[in-house]
Amino acid sequence: MEQFLTFGIVGLSTAAIYAVIGSGLVLTYTTTGVFNFAHGAAGMLSAFTYWQLTGGWGWPVPVALAVVLLVLAPAFGLFVEKVVLRPVQALGEAERLVMTVALLSGLIAVARWIWDPNVPRTLPTFLADRKPFHIGSAVVTWHQALTMTVAVLVAVGLRILLYRTRPGAEMRATVDDRALVGLTGAHPVRANRTAWILGTQLAAIGGILIAPTVTLDAAQLSLLIVSAYTAAIFGRLRSVPLTFAGAIVVGCMESYLTGYLPQNAYLPGLRLAAPALLLFVALLAFPHRRLRGRDRKLRPVPVPTARGTAVFAVCVVAFGAVLASALGEADLITYGAIFSLGVVALSYVPLAGYAGQISLCQLSMAGIGAVVWAHLGAHGEFWALGVAILVSAVAGAVVALPALRLSGVYLALGTAAFAVVLDRWIFTLPSFHLFGMRIALFDQGSVDVAGPRLFGLALDTAAKQLVFAAVCLALASLVVAAVRRGRFGRRLIALRDSEAAYATLGGSLLRAKVLVFALSSGIAGLGGALYGMQQRSITADQFNLVAGLPIFLVAVVGGLGAVGNGLFAGTAYIGPTNALVAVAPWAQNLVALLPGLAGIGLGHNPDGIVVRFRREWEPLGRDRIALPGLLCVLALLWVLRLGDLINGWTFLGCSVAAGVALRIWATARQTAAPTEPEVPVEWWGLRRAWRPEDREVLARGLAAD
The missing domain is CATH 1.10.3470 (ABC transporter involved in vitamin B12 uptake, BtuC)
Known part of the structure; x- marks a missing residue:
């Protein structure tokens, strides 16, 4: 029984951290309609910054916490909202999702750049000099008690903010209809900005609290968010109380698996993968409402011709x-x-x-x-x-x-x-x-x-x-x-x-x-x-x-x-x-x-670069002078390379330079030539030849009507 209580306390303290991080994720999604895959990476970056201030530069803990939580985290939240996500707010759900995945990848790279991953780093627990106390036969450290207290305060504060204050109502309403919220006198941009600041601060709190119990590793800390994802899915991405309940399930599951999982060569990885397995099960088991703020900005997918593909x-x-x-x-x-x-x-x-x-x-x-x-x-x-x-x-x-x-x-x-x-x-x-x-x-x-x-x-x-x-x-x-x-x-x-x-x-x-x-x-x-x-x-x-x-x-x-x-x-x-x-x-x-x-x-280019490349290089492919000229230049350079008269990098550099120069020339030649007038859709096949892609264009147009 003593062992059961001990692992229960450890699980609850871990669950409190997941609850704080997961509640920030739910807050951001509930108020902005953006699911932030980089939420855990923001907590990771805050934990590394806190270590740098305290362990690296010797700052006092209260000062370091104030700088990270009250200055750097809000500034980072403002940066993400204004620079990263606001330009794609009018795009579809997939584009916004990709932006947060890009932010996750970028933050991991930044952390590995600033802090050498080959150098071990540790953070001391909070109030480590104080003697632990007992709840029954279980020993509770002050760090664990502080973690659970912070989680409770966060839950109460978020509930009051979202459902008892006007700013909270504005934040919840913004995701459903930004224009309508603006007509009521509210400020949608300000509501989103507030949500990102609070969400980033909660991620920072969770990252700093969990960092003393794990290795300071950029990827590991960022992927701890998988457990917070699971908690947020338990809350169906909208309920803070249910998110806390899900965090308790995840934290206690991890702790009891550590204590009671049989010891053999095949099961250690199961404990590490358990939150992801639970996330997968939760996604399948729980009913999901329509994704908040979901819209579809569909773009036509080009139909490649058989000749062009060959x-x-x-x-x-x-x-x-x-x-x-x-x-x-x-x-x-x-x-x-x-x-x-x-x-x-x-x-x-x-x-x-x-x-x-x-x-x-x-x-x-x-x-x-x-x-x-x-x-x-x-x-x-x-x-x-x-x-x-x-x-x-x-x-x-x-x-x-x-x-x-x-x-x-x-x-x-x-x-x-x-x-x-x-x-x-x-x-x-x-x-x-x-x-x-x-x-x-x-x-x-x-x-x-x-x-x-x-x-x-x-x-x-x-x-x-x-x-x-x-x-x-x-x-x-x-x-x-x-x-x-x-x-x-x-x-x-x-x-x-x-x-x-x-x-x-x-x-x-x-x-x-x-x-x-x-x-x-x-x-x-x-x-x-x-x-x-x-x-x-x-x-x-x-x-x-x-x-x-x-x-x-x-x-x-x-x-x-x-x-x-x-x-x-x-x-x-x-x-x-x-x-x-x-x-x-x-x-x-x-x-x-x-x-x-x-x-x-x-x-800045939601259609992708390949389409633009094809459009820019198409004049070269149609030019009867520039294209044969490029092929001759490439053949000559290849012969020189095979004869070891030039090295491989010279060959590649000259090939690229020749291609770019001839593309510019071919584009200039075709721009100067008279262009084919645009033919109305009703005259396709009469005033100009019928094209294979015309059938799908017409079908999609009729479906839209």
Whole structure:
């Protein structure tokens, strides 16, 4: 009984911290309609800042607390509201969600930049010099008592603020109808600003209270928010009392699992993954109201032509062949990931771009494909690549089945929880036997990965594997483009436009979601297998949730509806970043920050960069003088490179310069030429030729009417 009480006290003190953080999350969502994935990262940054002031610079604790909670946290909340989220307030729910994910990734990168993650840091508990007291047979520290007292005060204060004051009523009303609130004399912007300040302060309080009990690590502290997410889902993102009840469930569950979970090699990870498992169960079990502030700002998804996609696929393979001949062995291993991670990024196109299903576990699916290939294709068996794709697709279908009733923020939370379960438990399992077969994942360490054998040819060099990855990316792009042009692609677009209308007209939500999840997960599994081949050895950390966020952000910035996004995302994520680090090693931390900054800049170009690139480079592709000239220049440079007359970087630099110069020239030539007059829709097919995309344009226009 004494042990039970002791673990209960520990669980309640942890639950109090989750309650404080979760209540801040509910406050922000209830008043602004924005689910802040970076809420835990704000608490993490506050904890590091508090450590810097007290442990690093020796400031008195009261002064440090006042600076962090009353100055820096409100200033950060104002910055997020004004600079990050206000520009995308008029955009859709998905764009706002991406902004907070970008902020999460960026804050983790900033913390690792400022505070070296290889240097251990600890924070003392509050009132550590005071003797603990007893409640029955249980020992209670003053830090635990302070934590629970703060939680109670926060709960009472928020209840009074939201339901007994005019500012609270303004904040709750703003998310439903900003214009109507403005007509009553209230100030919607001021209400949102107040909500972000209070939410950030609560995150800071929770981060500072929990920091003495865990390691000061940027990713770990930021992902502690998973437990607060669970508490907020218990409160259905609107009830502070129910959020506190959910926090008690999560905190006590963690504590009692620590004390009573049997000790063996397979269960330690279960305790770490338990909050994510509970979050997944809560998402499925609890009914969810319509997402507050949810609106849909849908944009047309371009229909790629068969000819254009074929030309693009040839260009991808040619680009891979050029890189294979231009770069040295070390650079090939580094930059070969352009195509393998490009395949992973391409998996977002059918899932998020076509079907509108936001998933944060695609890199985890890539990890499944990588580990299956590593074990089954240890000697280059090519059939094992198909098995890796199939197993990843089955895993995606498994995720789709329970997630059928989830969408928007709830689906993003569910897939993030699935990724955390894989990170903390499944991928850390030692080998085990199932139905007489030995199942091995990462063997609690690293796994060696071999290249495939194709038609008796061993793809065992970095150059061969790079070209093979480029061919796979080209084929995957052809498949994704064919899906968009076909009936299934049109069904996915209809599913994205309105799930209710899709089901009403006879569409099967279950079949559509399972198929698109399986398709995208299979593509991600292929990318993971290719990535493992190029890296030669893989670990579980390479496929965790935090590692997948930058890839997701770069894919979103590229444009989730564009088939060329795979090549763009792989090139943008691997190419400039590694080149910058090679030239300036001191810029490594800056490079880690770039995906987050790019995601935050999404509000300035919500359609994606790939569409703009295509529009800007299209004149070059149509110019009968500039395009052959560019091909001749590239061929000449390639011959010089093959003859070792120039190095690889000179070849790439001159190629880019020639392409940009000829693009500018071709654009100027076509701008000067008379443009084709715009033809009204009723004259399509008469005054100008009928185009393949016209049918869908007309169908969407008639549906809107």
